[in-house]
Amino acid sequence: xxxxxxxxxxxxxxxxxxxxxxxxxxxxxxxxxxxxxxxxxxxxxxxxxxxxxxxxxxxxxxxxxxxxxxxxxxxxxxxxxxxxxxxxxxxxxxxxxxxxxxxxxxxxxxxxxxxxxxx
Amino acid sequence: xxxxxxxxxxxxxxxxxxxxxxxxxxxxxxxxxxxxxxxxxxxxxxxxxxxxxxxxxxxxxxxxxxxxxxxxxxxxxxxxxxxxxxxxxxxxxxxxxxxxxxxxxxxxxxxxx
Numbered sequence: 001x002x003x004x005x006x007x008x009x010x011x012x013x014x015x016x017x018x019x020x021x022x023x024x025x026x027x028x029x030x031x032x033x034x035x036x037x038x039x040x041x042x043x044x045x046x047x048x049x050x051x052x053x054x055x056x057x058x059x060x061x062x063x064x065x066x067x068x069x070x071x072x073x074x075x076x077x078x079x080x081x082x083x084x085x086x087x088x089x090x091x092x093x094x095x096x097x098x099x100x101x102x103x104x105x106x107x108x109x110x111x112x113x114x115x116x117x118x119x
Numbered sequence: 120x121x122x123x124x125x126x127x128x129x130x131x132x133x134x135x136x137x138x139x140x141x142x143x144x145x146x147x148x149x150x151x152x153x154x155x156x157x158x159x160x161x162x163x164x165x166x167x168x169x170x171x172x173x174x175x176x177x178x179x180x181x182x183x184x185x186x187x188x189x190x191x192x193x194x195x196x197x198x199x200x201x202x203x204x205x206x207x208x209x210x211x212x213x214x215x216x217x218x219x220x221x222x223x224x225x226x227x228x229x230x231x232x
Contacts (some may be wrong), residue, residue: 011179028167031218033218033219033220035222036122041224042206042222042223042224042225043163043220043222044222045219045220045221047221048218053164055218056219058219078201090162090163091165092220106218107153107165107168108165108220109165110155110162110163110164110165111162112161112162113160113161113162115160
């Protein structure tokens with residue numbers, strides 16, 4: 001059973017460029033959340049996607065946007081990159097809260113992350 | 120979500136039990152306690168969660184006090200591979216309006232040979 005996968009593993013960009021990061025959720029999961037983790041800090045919530053829509057957003061500017069596809073995979077896009085965007089970007093997937101009428105706890109499972117360096 | 124307080128670092132001898140404390144004095148009745156850990160530069164790994172009863176799985180045990188204001192994660196026989204940052208997170212049951220995990224700085228557990 002494949003876990004959460006992310007690509008690429010590492011990425012180097014320059015200021016002002018745009019970047020797209022990708023995430024495939026764990027089998028059976030339909031919800032994807034994205035987090036940013038700066039060096040020495042805990043992960044910070046960016047947003048969550050469910051049913052191809054952004055369901056909740058953290059305190060991040062509009063330069064950060066996302067997308068979820070019908071197969072539940074997701075992308076994180078960051079425009080006009082700043083030096084401060086250098087971080088580990090983490091994707092987490094979780095099951096739907098309700099499935100077949102039964103409620104499940106939506107425990108989030110994380111991927112290995114993408115290390116973004118902005119020069 | 121309720122705020123959590125954890126010691127910044129702890130040491131443990133290999134083979135001994137590691138007991139990691141967490142205070143969450145403002146926890147409300149429907150909020151769960153979650154524990155994750157993060158080995159250097161990897162994604163956080165889910166360990167265990169609980170509401171009010173003690174929980175045990177193949178990785179760890181979670182002891183929640185009766186008033187639910189604090190909890191302890193127990194790794195019964197720590198190994199060098201358990202060296203990581205451990206995060207205690209309090210979160211409401213999804214289905215409300217808050218779906219995120221709020222991470223603090225966690226506890227760096229160092230297991231020594």
